[in-house]
Amino acid sequence: MTQMAWRVDATGTMAPAGTITPPGHVEGAQHDERRTGDAWQPDTTSRIRTRGDVILDLQNISLAFGGVKALTDISFDVCEHEIRAIIGPNGAGKSSMLNVINGVYHPQHGRIVFRGEERRQMHPTAAARQGIARTFQNIALFKGMTVLDNIMTGRNTQFRTGLFAHALWWGPARAEEMRHRRKVEEVIDFLEIQAIRKTPVGRLPYGLQKRVELARALAAEPSMLLLDEPMAGMNVEEKQDMCRFILDVNHQFGTTIVLIEHDMGVVMDISDRVVVLDYGKKIGDGTPEEVKANPDVIRAYLGTSH
Numbered sequence: 001m002t003q004m005a006w007r008v009d010a011t012g013t014m015a016p017a018g019t020i021t022p023p024g025h026v027e028g029a030q031h032d033e034r035r036t037g038d039a040w041q042p043d044t045t046s047r048i049r050t051r052g053d054v055i056l057d058l059q060n061i062s063l064a065f066g067g068v069k070a071l072t073d074i075s076f077d078v079c080e081h082e083i084r085a086i087i088g089p090n091g092a093g094k095s096s097m098l099n100v101i102n103g104v105y106h107p108q109h110g111r112i113v114f115r116g117e118e119r120r121q122m123h124p125t126a127a128a129r130q131g132i133a134r135t136f137q138n139i140a141l142f143k144g145m146t147v148l149d150n151i152m153t154g155r156n157t158q159f160r161t162g163l164f165a166h167a168l169w170w171g172p173a174r175a176e177e178m179r180h181r182r183k184v185e186e187v188i189d190f191l192e193i194q195a196i197r198k199t200p201v202g203r204l205p206y207g208l209q210k211r212v213e214l215a216r217a218l219a220a221e222p223s224m225l226l227l228d229e230p231m232a233g234m235n236v237e238e239k240q241d242m243c244r245f246i247l248d249v250n251h252q253f254g255t256t257i258v259l260i261e262h263d264m265g266v267v268m269d270i271s272d273r274v275v276v277l278d279y280g281k282k283i284g285d286g287t288p289e290e291v292k293a294n295p296d297v298i299r300a301y302l303g304t305s306h
């Protein structure tokens with residue numbers, strides 16, 4: 001498949017890049033109908049078919065840090081089961097937007113409606129309890145702890161019994177811990193990281209650390225997953241793996257995904273809809289095709305001289 005593609009250049013900025021080769025066969029991967037043959041074709045049609053109602057509605061969001069306007073009057077929505085990409089040049093406000101969604105930042109203006117309820121000043125743990133999990137632009141794992149223990153921390157919001165009962169490994173606490181361990185093992189199998197489950201995270205290559213971070217987020221069984229540059233710094237093969245896992249999570253569990261990613265080839269291939277930010281303002285919103293054809297978006301990436 002040959003198509004218009006966008007790439008990040010060596011300086012980290014984005015530009016159309018002629019043609020791209022979609023992610024292909026991944027060594028050792030389980031194959032389904034989307035991954036047979038040489039050309040890998042994301043099954044976007046089935047995703048669009050199953051996309052549900054709006055579950056997150058962001059209205060006129062403005063966020064400033066002193067004199068720095070990180071976000072200015074931004075509105076967009078996210079539908080259940082879709083993969084919604086947020087793109088934009090460096091400093092555009094993408095990470096700030098994710099931080100608004102999961103309650104790390106509280107915007108000065110605007111409304112956030114999640115599953116029909118307006119929420120104000122929500123704390124990240126409350127967002128986690130509502131089913132929102134995330135990964136970070138800079139990996140945030142406990143480097144000295146094993147993969148297994150790191151993923152287990154993703155279950156924290158699910159614990160029902162108290163610390164005392166857990167310390168005694170007693171009755172309901174024991175049953176609960178077994179349930180959590182089972183869930184964690186499921187995630188480990190799903191992301192194909194059995195071989196490294198006892199390895200301290202700090203000893204793993206970058207690409208695998210990113211996968212462990214995804215595993216920790218999935219362990220929380222989120223209904224909405226916020227991914228901040230999950231493929232940054234990865235080689236082509238690692239990106240292919242990560243793309244496959246993101247699509248699998250979306251297809252198999254119906255998880256809604258909000259994705260920040262600089263690799264425009266990936267964004268255009270796997271997203272249902274894309275919102276484009278530039279200098280904290282929204283300059284585009286629509287399907288990948290619509291966004292690619294948007295003159296403001298092209299200008300933002302290429303500069304006015306082009």
Ligand SMILES: Nc1ncnc2c1ncn2[C@@H]1O[C@H](COP(=O)(O)OP(=O)(O)OP(=O)(O)O)[C@@H](O)[C@H]1O
Nearest residue numbers: 065068069070088089090091092093094095096097
């Ligand atoms: N905690 C903060 N304190 C002060 N300024 C901040 C803070 N967080 C973000 N900013 C500023 O807000 C603007 C948007 O930053 P943000 O990190 O959201 O951009 P981004 O689109 O994620 O960029 P990148 O692609 O480089 O990750 C920048 O000017 C940044 O310096």
Ligand SMILES: [Mg+2]
Nearest residue numbers: 094095096137
């Ligand atoms: Mg960022």
